Structure formats: C-alpha cells, structure tokens
Amino acid sequence: MKIYFKQKKALFIFVSLLIIVNSLFSTLAGLASANALSEIAKKNGHQFFIWIGVMAGSYVLYAVFRYLITIFKTKLKQEIDRLIRKNISHRMEKTDYEGFHEQKVATYTSWMTNDINTINNYGVDDFMMIIQQVSEIVFGAITLAYFQISLVFTVAILTVIMTIVPNLFSKWLSNRSLELTHANERLVNKINDILEGFNVLFLGNALRLITKKIDQASLDVQDHTVDYAKAAGLTQAVTNGIAFLSQVIILAQTGFLILHNLTPVGTVSGAQYFAGTIFAELSGISFNWQEFKTVKPILNKFNKIKVQSNNEPAKNLSNCQNNLKATDLSFEYPGSNKKILQNLNINFEAGKKYIIVGDSAAGKTTLFNLLSALLRKYQGKISLEDIDYKSLSDKQIHEKIGYVQQIPYIFDASLRWNLTLGENYSDEKLSQVIKQAGLDSLIKDLSNGLDEKLDVNKLSGGQKQRISFARELLRDRPIYLLDEFTSSLDKKSSVELEKVMMNKQNTTSIMITHHLHDDIANLADEIVHI
Ligand SMILES: Nc1ncnc2c1ncn2[C@@H]1O[C@H](COP(=O)(O)OP(=O)(O)OP(=O)(O)O)[C@@H](O)[C@H]1O
Secondary structure (H helix, E strand, C coil), rough: CCCHHHHHHHHHHCCCCHHHHHHHHHHHHHHHHHHHHHHCCCCCHHHHHHHHHHHHHHHHHHHHHHHHHHHHHHHHHHHHHHHHHHHHHHHHHHCCCHCCCCCCHHHHHHHHHHHHHHHHHHHHHHHHHHHHHHHHHHHHHHHHHHHHHHHHHHHHHHHHHHHHHHHHHHHHHHHHHHHHHHHHHHHHHHHHHHCCHHHHHCCCCCCHHHHHHHHHHHHHHHHHHHHHHHHHHHHHHHHHHHHHHHHHHHHHHHHHHHHHCCCCCHHHHHHHHHHHHHHHHHHHHHHHHHHHHHHHHHHHHHHHCCCCCCCCCCCCCCCCCCCEEEEEECCCCCCCCCCCCCEEEEEHHHHHEEEEECCCCCCCCHHHHHHHCCCCEEEEEHHHHHHHHHHHHHHHHHHHEEEEECCCCCCCHHHHHHHHHHHHHHHHHHHHHHHCCHHHHHHHHHHCCCHHHHCHHHHHHHHHHHHHHHHHHHCCEEEEEEEECCCCCCCHHHHHHHHHHCCCCCCEEEEEEECHHCCCCCCCCEEEEC
C-alpha cells in the first residue's frame, strides 16, 4: 500500500491531518467532561459550565471534521482504486499473448472489482482507522498523565501485551483473506461462464443450471467468508477481552489513587473515559493491523501478469522483403506432449496468394498463431526475410502481419471505433475499406452511420466477420493471415471478400478455408495441405 499512499501523498497527508485533529477534539471533549465532574464535585458552578461549553464546542467541531473526513477519505480511496486499476492495466499492456491468457478474463474482472473493494476496506479504511486510533491513544495517554503519571505506566505495560498477542493470528488471517479472494475469482468466472452459455442452456431446456451453478459457486464464497470471519472473530475476541480486562485494571488503580488522595475525584470519569478509549483503540489497532497486512498478498497477486522487458528489438525490419518462412517448426501446447506441428517447413513468398486446407484440428489456426507471434515458445525457426522472429518484437511483427481471426470480436462501441481502434485514418481510406468489406448496407441501417454505437447482440455472424475483416484491411499490412474469415457468409459474399484478398496488389495473402471455391482456387499461387 505504501507506494499507492506515496503516489497520492498530498491527499493522504491531508486526510491523516483531518483525522488527527478530529481525535484531538474527541480527547478535548473527554477531558472537559472529567474536569466538569471534578468542578461540580467542588460545587464550582462557573468552572463547571465553562468545561461544559468546551465539551459542546469540541463535539460540534468533531462532527464537522467527521464530515470532511468522509468526503476526502472517499476521494483518496477512489484515487487509489484508479491507481491500482492503472497498474494492472499497465501490466497487461506490457505482457504478451501467453502472459495475458495465463488468467481468465473473469479473474481480471474479479481483481479490478472484488479485490479492489477488499483493498479499500482493509488497505485504506483500516489504515485510516489506525491513524485515528494511534492519535486517540497518544492524546489519551497524555491526558491520563495529566491526571496521574502512574496510570500511564500501567497503560504502557498493557499496551505491549495487547500488541503481541494478536500477532499470533496474523498468518492465519492473511491466508484466509487470500483464499477468500480466490473464491471470489472462482465465483466471477463461474457466473461469466454460465451466463455466456445462456443460449445453449435455453435451447437445451437446462436453464435451471444457472441457479444450480451460481449457487454452488456462492456456497464456495460463503464457506470462505465464514472461514475468514472465524479467524477475524477470534482475533477480535481475544484483543477485545484483553482490552476490557485492561480497563478494569486501570479503574482499580484509579480507585486506589483516589482512596489515598493522590488524585481528584474527576479522575474516575477521566480514567474510565481514556482507559476505555485507549484500550478500545488498542484492540482496534491490533485487529486493523492484522487486516491491513492481508492486503499485501492480494496486491502481490496482480504481479502474476508477466511483464516483458522493454529491450529494443535486435533487428530493424524497415527494408525487409516480407518473405515469411517456417523452418523445422514444431510445436506442442504447454502441459501437453502432443505435437501439433512437427518439423514443418514452409515458405510464403512476398506478394503471393496461398490457400491452406486440412482436416479439422490439424493445427492450421495454431500455425497462424505462431506466424502472428501470439505463440512464442516453439522449436525451429520462423523468420521474415531471414530475420528470426526471436530478434523481433511483437509490435514489429504485427506491423507486418494482419491477422483476421476465426472468431471475430466486436467492441461495444461505434463502427468507426471498431475499425480504427482509436487511430486516425482518412475518410477516403475508411470508405474504400468499407466498400471492400461489403459494409455499406450495414451503415445505411445505422442512423448515425459510422459513429452509431453498435448493438453487438444484433449483428449477424457475417456482419461481425465483415467488420473484423475491414479492421485489418484498414491497416494495410504486407502479409495477411485469414482464418476462415468468411465462414458465416453466403457463397457469393464469401467469394467477393476472398477475391479482395486474392487480388490485392503487393500483399501476401494466406487463407485457411474449409470451403474452397473454384473461383478462389484459380487465383491462388499455391494450395498448402496441413
Ligand atoms: N490453447 C490450447 N491449449 C491446448 N491445446 C490446444 C489449444 N488450442 C488448440 N489446441 C489443440 O490443438 C489442436 C489443433 O488446433 P487448431 O485450432 O490449430 O486446429 P485447426 O486445424 O485450426 O482446426 P479447425 O479447422 O477445426 O479450426 C487441436 O487438437 C486443439 O485441441
């Protein structure tokens, strides 16, 4: 948490100061109450009402500061939330395909929602509570010293006991908290998975599985929440028990001092109030500190996203001829010993057109994932004009290779954004690509044309494929990998789109298809069987 507090230093210090001043007012109110009692015992009405006035004033200011604390603490929490989400997103920006896919998307969602909530509660709220508790303890101890110095010694001894005991529960509490965050991840994953499959369940008359599966996952979270509550409850009970016993000890000591005329009667009220405050806050601190420590493993979890080093790529690609070559290429997925590709040698010459055919599950998409540098751990060599992929960055390769994937993804945004991804392209270029991808009729149906937000659920499979194709075409890459990119279109439309790529000048087109039409086969330089 330290780095986040540091990054929001000014706001953090401001909130801390508000809290400290606020504790000062609450201490002043307690002191005024004890003094008022002493004055009334002496039948000194004038002084009594002065202290009552001080007490009332302190409480009013206390209320005003509480209000300010609520506002600025919320602001601090939101700023820290943003920082944590930014930190996670930056790590995602710097990871690679395999690094990103080590976690499920729902896990990332859980990190950025559930876990941030936990960090808010245990990281920020608990820490601010600790500041309040420490200042109330310090002010309380000073006031006790003002009544009778010997009380402070007793408080000091009891404080040591109270700080040592709860540490015994620390590790247990941290583990329970981490397990709970994992259960939350599982819940989000399960909810996502089952709801994404709504159509399948609906058609299969199996909608009851929604309740069943979500309830099972809820039960998992419930069990872990109860486990956490057991650990937290025991920690709290032990610290509270010690705190109450300590108050009794202080009260007994005060009674002894009054009986021996070593302190005025008002000390009873003061000692009771401040001993109560000190030990309640001490037990609060011990518990909040244990909870605060549980945040570290949660924050560490986010470092699981592997960040790639920012090394400059070893080679420059600017004058490269764009011949794409795989030499002795073998690949198996991690954790599986089944070779998907074995000693594959293939050469895609710049500007030529290739069709790739092969049985289902033969490894065609896997080959494309290797050629597009999504998968980086393989045996053999992939090269662009003899420059090994290993000396090229992902970015360099993606500038050369456009990849229209088998399953198109459409963002919940306008058609323009879905095509440009926020980059600048001329209207002329956009119109050209829209025409080539056959998107004109879709645009006619959109009242705001290109800038209308798309309703992704209402797009047909073919429309999605056209958008995904246009997005890549816009980027004008010298090499295109096209993975069954027209599979949802009718024959006439498929041939039209495929012809765009087969006739594209100065472009290498490599197309996987299960439905090879004669018109297209005739335009290909080579048909490759995988
Ligand atoms: N992420 C993965 N982890 C493990 N195995 C995978 C993964 N992706 C694919 N496979 C396996 O690799 C093999 C080849 O899959 P791939 O998608 O490359 O085949 P394909 O030729 O493109 O098939 P299709 O024509 O049906 O699309 C399959 O047996 C598949 O189960």
